[in-house]
Amino acid sequence: MSPPKQPQRLFQLSIKSCLNVINYACYVIEKSCSEGEFDECEKKVYSLKCHLMTVLPCRLFDVLCSERTCCQYRGDPRIQLHVLTHPNMTVFRKCDLDNSIPQPFWIETLSKFSRLVVLDLKFICTDEILNVVGLNCLLLEELNIVSKVDIYKSLFNASVLIRNVSDAGLYSIAPLKLLRILAMDPPRNERANRVGRCVSQAGIIMLINELPRLEELRIESCDIGSTLIGTVMEIGPLSLQKVNCHYASADGIRKLINICPCLRELSITHLSEHNKDAILEQISTSELRLNRLNLSFFSYSESMQKLLLFKGCYLTHFSLWEIENSLTLDAILSIGLCCTNLNSLYLMSQSKSLEVPRYFQRPNNIFNNLQHLTIGNDTFSIEQILTFFLNCTSNLQTLVLKYQTKVNIDNTLSSLLRKGCFKNIDNLWLDCTLEVSKNVVKDIIQSCDKLQMLTVDLNEDTSDFHRYISDNNLDLKLGSY
Numbered sequence: 001m002s003p004p005k006q007p008q009r010l011f012q013l014s015i016k017s018c019l020n021v022i023n024y025a026c027y028v029i030e031k032s033c034s035e036g037e038f039d040e041c042e043k044k045v046y047s048l049k050c051h052l053m054t055v056l057p058c059r060l061f062d063v064l065c066s067e068r069t070c071c072q073y074r075g076d077p078r079i080q081l082h083v084l085t086h087p088n089m090t091v092f093r094k095c096d097l098d099n100s101i102p103q104p105f106w107i108e109t110l111s112k113f114s115r116l117v118v119l120d121l122k123f124i125c126t127d128e129i130l131n132v133v134g135l136n137c138l139l140l141e142e143l144n145i146v147s148k149v150d151i152y153k154s155l156f157n158a159s160v161l162i163r164n165v166s167d168a169g170l171y172s173i174a175p176l177k178l179l180r181i182l183a184m185d186p187p188r189n190e191r192a193n194r195v196g197r198c199v200s201q202a203g204i205i206m207l208i209n210e211l212p213r214l215e216e217l218r219i220e221s222c223d224i225g226s227t228l229i230g231t232v233m234e235i236g237p238l239s240l241q242k243v244n245c246h247y248a249s250a251d252g253i254r255k256l257i258n259i260c261p262c263l264r265e266l267s268i269t270h271l272s273e274h275n276k277d278a279i280l281e282q283i284s285t286s287e288l289r290l291n292r293l294n295l296s297f298f299s300y301s302e303s304m305q306k307l308l309l310f311k312g313c314y315l316t317h318f319s320l321w322e323i324e325n326s327l328t329l330d331a332i333l334s335i336g337l338c339c340t341n342l343n344s345l346y347l348m349s350q351s352k353s354l355e356v357p358r359y360f361q362r363p364n365n366i367f368n369n370l371q372h373l374t375i376g377n378d379t380f381s382i383e384q385i386l387t388f389f390l391n392c393t394s395n396l397q398t399l400v401l402k403y404q405t406k407v408n409i410d411n412t413l414s415s416l417l418r419k420g421c422f423k424n425i426d427n428l429w430l431d432c433t434l435e436v437s438k439n440v441v442k443d444i445i446q447s448c449d450k451l452q453m454l455t456v457d458l459n460e461d462t463s464d465f466h467r468y469i470s471d472n473n474l475d476l477k478l479g480s481y
Helices: 010-032 039-055 058-066 077-084 096-100 101-112 127-136 165-172 201-210 224-230 250-259 278-283 303-316 329-338 381-393 410-418 438-447 463-471
Strands: 091-093 116-122 142-144 148-153 161-163 181-184 216-219 242-245 264-270 292-298 317-322 345-348 371-374 397-401 427-430 454-455 476-480
Touching: 010 039, 010 058, 010 077, 010 201, 039 077, 039 292, 058 077, 058 091, 058 216, 077 101, 101 127, 127 165, 142 165, 161 397, 165 201, 201 216, 216 303, 224 242, 224 250, 242 250, 250 278, 278 292, 278 303, 303 317, 303 329, 303 438, 329 381, 381 410, 438 463, 463 476
Parallel strands: 091 116, 116 142, 142 181, 181 216, 242 264, 264 292, 292 317, 317 345, 345 371, 371 397, 397 427, 427 454, 454 476
Antiparallel strands: 148 161
């Protein structure tokens, strides 16, 4: 049976209790002062802050401020933040309630945070705020500057989203030489530049070049690799360890490897030329020691085999979306034999050649370390492939089955449950095309001692399952479509 819910730790209860008391005190102060008595209110808030700092360790304020959403404050969030922040904070992450706080508050508050290491300004960030951050928060290692978004309602066109961070803001944070992780807006095209502020590819390249320790740049829906490859500026070598590259070519990948010699995670999709093998050759012959490699729209060719032979020992995650019906059991065996440290495997294929012989004897010491498996296909026997993988590893924790045609898998799941193949599974995700009966779902819940997340498509009423989970105090989330 799924594990029981554990009671909250004493520390968590203490934090929640402390926040409740602080929130109550803030609310009393706020309601005791009229709008015209702002100075008096500020004095009382400051007095409360000083009292708390004499009885609580400074590092606890970081925790209280991070956990403040567990006890929602009913009043002006600025009052609560005044009490829960202090100059020695090392971590500050805004919450959704902070989005309405005006810019002057952030400028005044952040100017005092000289010891911050982590700062999240998602959806409140502006160029003016970044100017303050760049001047005062020189110890930052992780920063989220995804822009505040305003809505401009045009009389002629549909509503337009206006961002508030531009290249000027990026220049402001160039002095933050300790930054390792940066999240920000994607660049906009020239037409979009006419509405509001925006960052450009040139601004992003400038900033990357100014941050010697930057390991990860998080830009939603942005092709970082192509941006780096396409620039005419002299850049590199950079410290970036994680890059996605959509429209790749062999020459582009070679240039990218020279720019980012420290890469540990690489994703390649949407090839710009029909030279997949040449791209794989560039990776094979490089000095890269990748931990994660994601390849979409590739085939399992001799070049792929060579790549895994040379670089597979470093991989802990391998993802392949195969498109030319080239994936066979021999190819999967080769992946397992070459990638001995593989922890996570993602395989998508339309191959009709993926079959496990009836009396197949699997090799020893293959997929021993596999903990996370995602597989999908319209043609292979799900029972054969699942049985193969689950017989290879006893440590599988996450199993995701995707893109199957409509098929009932009751017998397959029941057989695997009887063999104890799911004993360590804590997350099971079954595509909506996979038909599973309520009886088998109940068997899964009762038989999997570590299961905490189950996603399955049940057209029937599931209230009895939720009641069963609640009555037995199970730490299990049951999801559907």
